[in-house]
Amino acid sequence: MTSRESTVAMETEKEVNSPAQCEGHTVSVKGLKENWQKWCSEHQRNQKHNPFSHDSRHSVGVYQAKLDYGRPLQGSLTEQRGQEAHTHISKEIKKLCEAIKTIGELKEKDGGDGGSNRKVIAVEFGKLFQHYVAISNKLVGILLRARKQRLVEFEGEMLWQGKDDHVVIFLVE
Structure with a gap:
């Protein structure tokens, strides 16, 4: 060297x-x-402990689903962001329901399952779209979420501007 x-x-x-x-x-x-x-x-x-891992040394014989499966760890930033998003979406849904009350009209709606007709606030999608565009650009997504929470009802899976302007949206609340 x-x-x-x-x-x-x-x-x-x-x-x-x-x-x-x-x-x-x-x-x-x-x-x-x-x-x-x-x-x-x-x-x-x-x-x-990961059932999808290729690790052959699993310490758990049979995977038991937990109540918190698919949820973020408590106290984590992910959980906090999820709660904030939930709060934001709830506010958007509340704004949507208020907009429907403001521009909607009382109409008869079939009570379904043999029930009598009832009066509910209803609005056509096209009219709601024109009004709501000044509030938010997420109308269809918020409508779908509100329907999932059983706050509104309308026919069809998805609403499209132009094509579905005459679909009636009922405020269930």
Whole structure:
């Protein structure tokens, strides 16, 4: 080994064993290795409980569905964002119902299942679309969500501007 090669080898060894500077923080290879090992161990532990993992060492024999399956961890940012989105959508649905009350008219609606007719507020989709466009650009999505919550009723799966302008939307509330 030449003196030049030994000098380069010593400098490389110093760089590996001594802490490095990274954006004002001291980072050592040992610290990075420990963090990586910690992450790997945690990941392997989680994969043992993941029914979709290809890890053959499952610690759970038969997967039992939990009540919180498919829901974010409590207290996580994801849960917080979901709650905020739910609150926002609820406000949008409330605005939609108020808009229907404002521009709608009382009409007779068949009570269904042999019941008598009842008076409900109704509006045509085209009229609602023209009014609601000044409030929000998400009318169809909000209508679908309101129907899912049984606040409004209308025929068809989806409403299209122009094509479905004469479809009547009933406010159930």
